[in-house]
Amino acid sequence: MKNDFLKNWDTQLKKGMLSFFVLQALEHKECYGYELIQNLKTSMEIEVTESTIYPLLIRLMKEELLVHQWVEQTSGIPRKYYFITEEGKSNLVEMKKNISVILSKIK
Amino acid sequence: MKNDFLKNWDTQLKKGMLSFFVLQALEHKECYGYELIQNLKTSMEIEVTESTIYPLLIRLMKEELLVHQWVEQTSGIPRKYYFITEEGKSNLVEMKKNISVILSKIK
């Protein structure tokens, strides 16, 4: 069981890593917000709430790293699908470079 | 040259990684605040300002991951040396584990 310091540290570490993983996930395959939360949990073991993911997606769209498209469903609420842009892809490459530099500093 | 998004992302990534690197540095060798800033820059290529490091050291002491000791100098201002505690060392181990889990998720 994690202590309070480590729990808070996990949260702080997400500030940065989460946007990387969201871009990585959407580069692999476009999806809608709710689906992204499930995907991060099941295939990445990253737990995020809606109050984290929706503002994050909005920020990434403002930065033009993502675009969205509403898709009507045969039944139920329309889904807002997110797609990574070319700028998103090139930023993802830069982010990966930065992360490997950081990793090289870990003893 | 990094764009605004990447510059901000770097800052966000520090929120979490910096406390790890400070603990790692102090595990290697105790030092005082100003010295720590120099060490992080020269041997780790991590740039931090005093307004980042001093509050961080205070937080890590509150968590009892660090302790400090004032050391008088033959000339000049006394220096506040920081030492990692046993709890600090064990938390550092946990942090390193967490980081490798995160890394394994990078494609």
Added chain:
DNA sequence: TATAATACATCGTTATACATTGTATTATAA
């Protein structure tokens, strides 16, 4: 027929990096 799951979103709180500013001492260059 109530409850859970799906799907969107916002608001307030909290934590942290950083620019700016401040104090004080010592070394160096003009």
Added chain:
DNA sequence: TTATAATACAATGTATAACGATGTATTATA
């Protein structure tokens, strides 16, 4: 001699991002 930089500590205010709580609406299930 004097101004400037470097050393060494610290606090204040701002911006950013994760998260708990809350809200709306639809569909599936018990």
